[in-house]
Every structure is written in structure tokens, then in C-alpha cells.
Amino acid sequence: MRALVAAAAVCVALVLQVTFFPHLAWDGIVPNVCLLVVVGAALTRGPEFAAVLGFVAGLTLDLAPPADHVAGRWALALVVVGYVAGRVRRDSQPGAGTVLATVAASSFIGTSVFALSGLVLREPAIGFGELLEVVLLGVVWDVLLTPLVLPPVMAMFRRLEPDRSLA
Numbered sequence: 001m002r003a004l005v006a007a008a009a010v011c012v013a014l015v016l017q018v019t020f021f022p023h024l025a026w027d028g029i030v031p032n033v034c035l036l037v038v039v040g041a042a043l044t045r046g047p048e049f050a051a052v053l054g055f056v057a058g059l060t061l062d063l064a065p066p067a068d069h070v071a072g073r074w075a076l077a078l079v080v081v082g083y084v085a086g087r088v089r090r091d092s093q094p095g096a097g098t099v100l101a102t103v104a105a106s107s108f109i110g111t112s113v114f115a116l117s118g119l120v121l122r123e124p125a126i127g128f129g130e131l132l133e134v135v136l137l138g139v140v141w142d143v144l145l146t147p148l149v150l151p152p153v154m155a156m157f158r159r160l161e162p163d164r165s166l167a
Contacts, residue, residue, distance in 0.1 A: 002160045006041065009153060010057045010117035013037045020065050029134060031141035032107065033131055033149060034061050038078050039085045039106045040153030045161060046088025054082030070121050077113040081106045100146060111135045 013033040021030040034057040042050030058075030062068075085106045088094065094102070115131045 005156065005160055006053050007056065009037050009156065010034060010053065010060060013057070013149075014060050014064055017061070018066070024092055025136055026141065027133070029137040029141060030114050030127050032057070032110065032138060033145070035075075035078060035081060035107060035110050036103065036142060036145060036149040037153055038082045039103055040081050040150050042085035042106075043088065043099065043102060043150075044088070044154050044157040050086040051080030052082070053122045054078035054080075056156045069118060069123055073114050073117045073121075076117060077110040080113055082107060099150060100143060103146045103150070104139055107139040107150040108135060111138040 015029060017033040021033070022072040024030070036056045038050055041053045048085055055075050058073075058078035059071070061074040061078070063067070066086070085102050088098065088102050100115065112135055115135060119131070
């Protein structure tokens with residue numbers, strides 16, 4: 001059941017990311033809703049679950065139209081994000097400041113891994129300044145969207161895995 005709900009969350013995030021948010025793009029940059037779902041999973045379920053979900057979310061993002069890059073770049077980036085964000089998780093619920101800082105750091109790491117892998121693979125040539133602008137706009141978008149996306153995502157993942165200390 002958990003895997004099915006997590007896959008559904010990734011599908012909804014992907015559809016929003018590739019259909020709705022391109023209409024609100026800021027200099028061609030859209031928020032990474034799939035990344036936010038992975039961070040929400042990481043903060044509630046831990047690094048192992050989030051890394052696997054990050055791979056699935058990244059691969060679907062890599063294969064979804066209008067993908068114009070080598071498949072696997074987002075999968076790599078979101079695996080790293082899932083693991084790193086999951087390391088923030090403690091036994092208690094993270095506060096709002098921790099969540100925002102984790103999203104900002106995760107967005108920076110994920111977008112940087114994606115952009116740097118493009119440089120290594122010699123994807124369409126863009127300058128370092130343009131890469132920095134893309135990374136920073138991505139972070140701003142993701143942080144702005146955090147209050148709308150993360151609370152329901154984290155609540156959903158908490159419902160799937162209730163606190164075992166109460167049992």
C-alpha cells in the first residue's frame with residue numbers, strides 16, 4: 001500500500017510539474033514538485049525509502065515529455081537528494097525552519113547534480129553563469145512552493161507509517 005501511494009504521489013507531482021507549472025515558469029524554470037515529494041518522504045520515512053522513491057521519481061521525470069536530456073540525470077540527482085534529506089530525519093517531527101532549510105539544501109544539491117551531470121555528459125552547452133542562475137531560481141521556486149506541498153505530503157507519509165511507539 002505504501003509503495004502504491006508513494007507512486008501515486010510521484011505521478012501527481014510529475015503531472016503538475018510538466019503540465020501546470022510550465023505556464024508559470026520564471027525565466028523558463030519551474031519548481032521541482034517531484035523533488036518536494038522526495039524530501040517529504042525523506043523527512044518522514046528516512047533515507048532508504050526516500051532514496052528509492054527518489055530513483056523512481058527521477059526516472060519518471062527523465063522519461064516524461066518534454067525531456068531533452070540523457071535519461072538518468074534526474075534519477076541520480078533525486079537519489080542523492082532522498083538520501084541526504086533523509087539523514088536530517090530524527091525520531092521527532094522536524095520544525096518549519098528545519099523543513100525549509102532541508103528543502104533549500106536539497107533543491108540546491110539536486111539541481112546542481114543534474115546541471116553538473118549535464119556538463120560532464122556534454123549536454124547542450126551553457127555557461128557556468130547560466131547554470132548558477134538555473135540552480136538559484138530552482139531553489140527559490142522550491143522554497144516558495146514548500147508550504148503548499150510538503151505539509152500534505154508529509155502527513156500522507158506519516159499516515160502510511162504510524163508511530164510504532166504508540167502500539
